[in-house]
Amino acid sequence: MPEKKPNKLPIVDEKSVEALDLPGRALRWIVTQENTNAQHCTMCVIQVAPGETVRPAHSHPNGEEIIYVVQGSGRVMIDGVVEPVNQGCAVLFPRGAVHMLQNSGNEEMKVACFFAPPTNLDNYKLFEGIEFPE
16 A cells, blocks of 8 residues: 655745735735635735835724734834834734834835734725824
8 A cells, every 4th residue: 555645734935925016015925725724814924115104004804913023113003003113023903903004114124914814805994095193
């Protein structure tokens, strides 16, 4: 009887994922049901150039998002409250909270974004016209 080969491990190199060019960021969906068979979460990496803002403001009506700043610095706005963030910061965007991210530093900002339950861009609720205060 032939030996059964193990299933391919769910490892995804971000460089192997095509970046989506979205307002204020390049986004790569790293963990999805399609590429890893993840059942309870999704994860993406975004890169935000200096001075750019992830647009538009949005919320996730059906779940939570946690971001982790891998590189760079900036600020987040959650339901109108603005706070600074930098490398090593983790931020929870509660379900339904309207939020935005801005790179206010001098280097590219790289952020890992984790979602539970799984999401995609179709599940974002968008809020055009909301901006960071000056």
